[in-house]
Amino acid sequence: xxxxxxxxxxxxxxxxxxxxxxxxxxxxxxxxxxxxxxxxxxxxxxxxxxxxxxxxxxxxxxxxxxxxxxxxxxxxxxxxxxxxxxxxxxxxxxxxxxxxxxxxxxxxxxxxxxxxxxxxxxxxxxxxxxxxxxxxxxxxxxxxxxxxxxxxxxxxxxxxxxxxxxxxxxxxxxxxxxxxxxxxxxxxxxxxxxxxxxxxxxxxxxxxxxxxx
Amino acid sequence: xxxxxxxxxxxxxxxxxxxxxxxxxxxxxxxxxxxxxxxxxxxxxxxxxxxxxxxxxxxxxxxxxxxxxxxxxxxxxxxxxxxxxxxxxxxxxxxxxxxxxxxxxxxxxxxxxxxxxxxxxxxxxxxxxxxxxxxxxxxxxxxxxxxxxxxxxxxxxxxxxxxxxxxxxxxxxxxxxxxxxxxxxxxxxxxxxxxxxxxxxxxxxxxxxxxxxxxxxxxxxxxxxxxxxxxxxxxxxxxxxxxxxx
Ligand SMILES: Nc1ncnc2c1ncn2[C@@H]1O[C@H](COP(=O)(O)OP(=O)(O)O)[C@@H](O)[C@H]1O
Ligand SMILES: [Mg+2]
Numbered sequence: 359x360x361x362x363x364x365x366x367x368x369x370x371x372x373x374x375x376x377x378x379x380x381x382x383x384x385x386x387x388x389x390x391x392x393x394x395x396x397x398x399x400x401x402x403x404x405x406x407x408x409x410x411x412x413x414x415x416x417x418x419x420x421x422x423x424x425x426x427x428x429x430x431x432x433x434x435x436x437x438x439x440x441x442x443x444x445x446x447x448x449x450x451x452x453x454x455x456x457x458x459x460x461x462x463x464x465x466x467x468x469x470x471x472x473x474x475x476x477x478x479x480x481x482x483x484x485x486x487x488x489x490x491x492x493x494x495x496x497x498x499x500x501x502x503x504x505x506x507x508x509x510x511x512x513x514x515x516x517x518x519x520x521x522x523x524x525x526x527x528x529x530x531x532x533x534x535x536x537x538x539x540x541x542x543x544x545x546x547x548x549x550x551x552x553x554x555x556x557x558x559x560x561x562x563x564x565x566x567x568x569x570x571x
Numbered sequence: 572x573x574x575x576x577x578x579x580x581x582x583x584x585x586x587x588x589x590x591x592x593x594x595x596x597x598x599x600x601x602x603x604x605x606x607x608x609x610x611x612x613x614x615x616x617x618x619x620x621x622x623x624x625x626x627x628x629x630x631x632x633x634x635x636x637x638x639x640x641x642x643x644x645x646x647x648x649x650x651x652x653x654x655x656x657x658x659x660x661x662x663x664x665x666x667x668x669x670x671x672x673x674x675x676x677x678x679x680x681x682x683x684x685x686x687x688x689x690x691x692x693x694x695x696x697x698x699x700x701x702x703x704x705x706x707x708x709x710x711x712x713x714x715x716x717x718x719x720x721x722x723x724x725x726x727x728x729x730x731x732x733x734x735x736x737x738x739x740x741x742x743x744x745x746x747x748x749x750x751x752x753x754x755x756x757x758x759x760x761x762x763x764x765x766x767x768x769x770x771x772x773x774x775x776x777x778x779x780x781x782x783x784x785x786x787x788x789x790x791x792x793x794x795x796x797x798x799x800x801x802x803x804x805x806x807x808x809x810x811x812x813x814x815x816x817x
Binding site: 475477478490569 | 621622623647648651653654657665666675708709723
């Protein structure tokens, strides 16, 4: 029984990993765009962005996913999009909003004097951002980002609500055969994966520990 | 020869006028010390000279040329005439002492990388830190950090080097090393503007002293004139207060 269960769980885990990885690929840069919007000096854009972030962070991801999947069809009679597309859309927007706030906190925590020191030395805004500020921001946001990313590992299970066959669904399918251990086995997958991420983030933190500030 | 001329400089924040028409000029190789009580506008003046603030009125001329501030690129170019050493150093924490000094010349492609590095090493040697070139800011004392900041400010060969209370953030026992470096720069012929509360230092190093009060130059002259026979009663009161800290 072990081998077939493993195969089944692996196929679910592949789906979980797909949602996880692609969400990160889309939401990490999208978060930066949202972050710049929420820090814009153009007030309407700033309020619009902050309002959007409030809506996304203030309502359940599950609700957002259901609305994105069923909404276009029910509201505008559009053909439904593939389940994975709706999932990635909902996850990417949701996580981008969380990331944007982490980025904003990081950027705003950098002392004004760092920018001024760069300006006085004739550097351009881009040079100051990439050569002076960015690494300091990355160092400061590593811990909150690792928290959020580990939460994402577990949030991927929500995708089953619109029919993504992720690993918990796979593990649960053995209940009707009277088996409980595949569920514990499923948990082991999560623990192993989040353990791996914890190690990776620990490594990044150590790599950035050569300076303070 | 006149290097810097500041004409009728005015700057306000909201409804408070901070600089109310500041005029002075400085010759190449001269050291100007600016003294004055806290809130009199000294920092704002240095920030205007370094274009961290845009003056509301008035002009800044370097070598007889008015510095224009219409485009971002003009402002960046103007800044290169001046260097600024901040009260609290503002070193870049992720870079070593040497990297702090070489970052800007590298970004601005001032020279070949080896030449920039050699000059960086020479500057750190000049401020007495050749044994700390690979140290990160957190590994340095305040006095050492400020000396790195001085070397960094000189890396682009500014014509006027400005110091905003360079020793105010330091423990008293560390001010000497920084003041010695500044004094050595005068010997090297650098033109400098030093905002300071170290009266003895101002008296001994400056060619010209300005006493600022409430956004105007209350008194300007040689150190002997300003310190020994001040004309204005405000200057006299300030100097008396400075001598008796309690
Ligand atoms: N960015 C600013 N916004 C508002 N007021 C400011 C700003 N910068 C300086 N000021 C005010 O300008 C006055 C002069 O400040 P400053 O130039 O720092 O004086 P000093 O360096 O002589 O102590 C102070 O009253 C200060 O509160
Ligand atoms: Mg000041």
